Structure formats: C-alpha cells, structure tokens
Amino acid sequence: MREHLTDLLRWWETGRPVAAATVTGTTGSAPRPVGATMLVGPDGVVLGSVSGGCVEAAVHAEAEQVRDTGFARALRFGAGREAATGVGLTCGGTIDVFVERLDRVTFPRLDDVVSTVRAGRPVAVLTCVAGPRHRLGRRMLLGPWGVHGSLGDARLDAAAVRDARASLAAGRTGVGRHTVDAEDVAVLVTAYSPPPRMILFGATDHVAALATVGAQLGYRVTVCDARPVFATRDRFPAADEVVVDWPHRYLAAEAAAARVDGTTVLVAMTHDPKFELPLLEVALAGPAAYVGAVGSRRAHAERVARLRAAGVDENALARLAGPAGLDLGASTPAETAVSIAAEVIAVRAGRSGGPLGRGHERIHVSPVGLSGVLTRP
Structure with missing residues (x-):
C-alpha cells in the first residue's frame, strides 16, 4: 500500500470513495504476502495486486461493489473456490482477502497517516478484518500522536496496540487473532515503519547500480565517499543522499546518533584498504x-587477516560477508548489484540463497504472527 x-x-x-482489497491470510504457495493491496479507484482504475494475476478480475468485480455500496466483504480464493466457480489460485495455495471502502467517513485521518509516513515516522493502521459484523472494518491508528479510534472493546484495543508495536518493531505487516466473548476476531496490522537504511561506501559504477536496486527494494540509500570529485549527486540519482566524508568517520557518527540499527545494510565497495579497514572495524x-x-x-582473505590483526574478534569477523554477494557468475555492475542484493534478501529472510527447485522451505517468508486470547471474567 505504501507506494x-x-x-x-x-x-x-x-471526496471520491475507493475500494481497498487486502490479503489478510495465506496458506500454501500464495503469490502475494499478507498486506498486499489492490486499490480500485472511482473510475475503476486498478493499482496494486493481491495475487499476481490469478484472481484479479474477480477481486476487481467484488471491490467495485464494495466501493459503491460501502459494505465490507471477506473473500477466500483457493482450490475449493477454483473447483466451484472456475476462479482460483493456479499455485495451489489459498488467500483471504478483505475488501473495504475508504473515504473521509471510513478513514477520517488518512491524511495524518500519509503525512507521518512521508516524514519517515512509524505509524500502524489496525483494521478488524474478521469477526462479528458490528466489528468488521473498525479501525485504530497508532502513531506519533498516540492511539486514535477503537475496535469496540477496550481489551481488544489494548491487545491490538501490543500487536501493532510488535509489527512496527519487526517492520512487517501481520494479523492478530483474538477471542472476545467467545467470538474470533482478526485484526490486520498494516505497519508503516521508516524504511531501513542501505549505506554504500565508495563512489563507483557498482555502487550506482546497487543504489538503484536498493531503492527498488525499499531501502533509504546513502552513498558515502571521501572524494568530492566522485561523490556527486549526478552520479548517484537513485540515492537518497550522497555524503562526502571519510567512511569510518561518517559511519561512527551515524552509529553514535542511533541511525544504524538491526535493519541497516552496510556495503564497503571502496577497493582501498585505507578507507575499508577502519570502516569495517566500525561496521x-x-x-x-x-x-x-x-x-x-x-x-578478502587478506582483508580478514588485517582485521584480525587489528583486534577484531572471530564472532565479528563471522558476520562479514565477503566477497559480498551470491555466486551468480556476476561481472557487470548491474549483475553484481543483483548478486549483493540477493544475498541481502537471503540474510534478511534467514535463507541459504540456493535454487528454489532444490529447497524444502516455503518459497515465501511467513508473515509476522500475532495472536492473543481475550476473555471476559
């Protein structure tokens, strides 16, 4: 939805209503993750996708009805639906889709959400997507202003806020499943965390290529190099910022200011030990x-030996990816960027990076699991 x-x-x-169809659950090999959204605008225009193509037409038709009537709907697509109606997922999985109308009445503080996201501050939108009809579509917001709105039950609200904080910390959208007075309720937590950072050190063509891929993956990209003649805005149009400074000094300052965290990606591409070694010690x-x-x-072997001699311990050295990237046979700057980005994705997902056809794990990473049970005394 962010884009x-x-x-x-x-x-x-x-003041023109829009329908939003959002994936709220998946089983098996589902093509899009929880949180993937299709918007159907006032004139039927479509933005986004919930299935990569399998059931888009059916969802579009349902969304137009919801947009016009205002009555939210929960849909399910999978093998059973395919057999009954001819509409289903070719991959064999199942997806749950919640369709709602968005307008000034149903989402009165949308402008606050958008301005907060644009400012790079965290905000979560909590929507009841399954449960009793009187709760369906109810919404809460969690942002810099605190909590706004209610899902209709104080204990459910408190549990949903806990889920929202967990989703924001993880940087992923998830669904919390709760029981209120013996009724099952599902709350979609759409987490708009600030984008993670990718800091690239060196002002080369390979850095420019990786900056482009990093931006496409949703990172806030910084390019840093100590040479002002090379570190220019024109050479790195995809970067959010270009910094002229010694790499280790810049990184140390960013770390001291708490602008480097457990989501940050750091890649040294300077090919110069006088820049690289002090930088990697800090990193x-x-x-x-x-x-x-x-x-x-x-x-890389020489690099590790120098770092070891400088006092970097073995646990820290084990974290260093070098040579950076997966073994794809890359040679051009663009290919090298894909190789490094692929390794970053694999590390982030806790995967080995091998061929999908030889793997045994789910192809798609599971969404954040949020759950709780609320009962009345």
Missing part, C-alpha cells in the same frame, strides 16, 4: 543486519 498512498490521498481529498562493532565487502577471494 499507492499518494494516489489514495488524492482521491480521499476530493562490525555495530548492530547492522548485513555487513559486506566486495573484492576477490584473495583480497
């Missing part, structure tokens, strides 16, 4: 999710 917030806000500001002492350095295997 379509500007369009949604434009329709909302003009490996911090909490970054991924620390990589490019170069040949021989260069």
Whole structure:
C-alpha cells in the first residue's frame, strides 16, 4: 500500500470513495504476502495486486461493489473456490482477502497517516478484518500522536496496540487473532515503519547500480565517499543522499546518533584498504543486519587477516560477508548489484540463497504472527 498512498490521498481529498482489497491470510504457495493491496479507484482504475494475476478480475468485480455500496466483504480464493466457480489460485495455495471502502467517513485521518509516513515516522493502521459484523472494518491508528479510534472493546484495543508495536518493531505487516466473548476476531496490522537504511561506501559504477536496486527494494540509500570529485549527486540519482566524508568517520557518527540499527545494510565497495579497514572495524562493532565487502577471494582473505590483526574478534569477523554477494557468475555492475542484493534478501529472510527447485522451505517468508486470547471474567 505504501507506494499507492499518494494516489489514495488524492482521491480521499476530493471526496471520491475507493475500494481497498487486502490479503489478510495465506496458506500454501500464495503469490502475494499478507498486506498486499489492490486499490480500485472511482473510475475503476486498478493499482496494486493481491495475487499476481490469478484472481484479479474477480477481486476487481467484488471491490467495485464494495466501493459503491460501502459494505465490507471477506473473500477466500483457493482450490475449493477454483473447483466451484472456475476462479482460483493456479499455485495451489489459498488467500483471504478483505475488501473495504475508504473515504473521509471510513478513514477520517488518512491524511495524518500519509503525512507521518512521508516524514519517515512509524505509524500502524489496525483494521478488524474478521469477526462479528458490528466489528468488521473498525479501525485504530497508532502513531506519533498516540492511539486514535477503537475496535469496540477496550481489551481488544489494548491487545491490538501490543500487536501493532510488535509489527512496527519487526517492520512487517501481520494479523492478530483474538477471542472476545467467545467470538474470533482478526485484526490486520498494516505497519508503516521508516524504511531501513542501505549505506554504500565508495563512489563507483557498482555502487550506482546497487543504489538503484536498493531503492527498488525499499531501502533509504546513502552513498558515502571521501572524494568530492566522485561523490556527486549526478552520479548517484537513485540515492537518497550522497555524503562526502571519510567512511569510518561518517559511519561512527551515524552509529553514535542511533541511525544504524538491526535493519541497516552496510556495503564497503571502496577497493582501498585505507578507507575499508577502519570502516569495517566500525561496521562490525555495530548492530547492522548485513555487513559486506566486495573484492576477490584473495583480497578478502587478506582483508580478514588485517582485521584480525587489528583486534577484531572471530564472532565479528563471522558476520562479514565477503566477497559480498551470491555466486551468480556476476561481472557487470548491474549483475553484481543483483548478486549483493540477493544475498541481502537471503540474510534478511534467514535463507541459504540456493535454487528454489532444490529447497524444502516455503518459497515465501511467513508473515509476522500475532495472536492473543481475550476473555471476559
């Protein structure tokens, strides 16, 4: 949804209702994750996807009805539906889709949500997507202003807020499942966490290529190099910022300001030990999710030896991805960027990065699991 917030806000500001169809549950090999959204605008225009193509037409037809009538609906697509109606998922999985109308009445503070996301501050939207009819579609917001709205029950509200904080901390959307007075309730927590950072050190063509891929993956990309003649805005149009500074000094300052965390990706691409070694010492002492350095295997062995001699311990050295990237046979800057980005994705998901056809785990990473039981005394 994040990429379509500007369009949604434009329709909302003009008072024109929009339908939002959102994936709220998956089983088996589902093509889109929980939180994937299709918007159907006032004129039937479609933004986004819930299935990658399998059931889009059916969802579009349902969404147009919901947009016009205002009555939310919960849908399920899978093998059973395919057998009954000819509409289903070719991959064999099952998806649950919640369809609702969004307008100034049903989502009165959408403008606050969008402005908060644009400011890079965390906000969560909590929507009841399954349960008794009187709760369906009720919404809460959690943002810098605190909590706004209610799901209709104080204990459910408290549990949903706990789920929202967990989702924001994990940086992923999830569904909380609760029981209120013997009735099952599901709450979709759409988490708009600030985008994670990718900091690339070096001002080369390979860095420019990786900056482009990093931006496409949703990272806030910074390029840092000590040489002002190379570290220019024109050379790195995909980067959010280009910094002229010694890499280790810049990274140390960012770490001291708490702007490096467990989601941050750091890649040294300087090919120069005088920049690289002090940088990696700082990087490996911090909490970054991924620390990589490019170069040949021989260069990496020499790099590790120098870091070890400088006092970097073995646990820290084990975190260093080098040579950075998966073994794809990459040679061009674009191919190298894909190789490194693929390793970053694999590390983030806790996967090995091998061929899908030889793997045994689910193809798609499972969504954040949120659950609780609420009962009246």
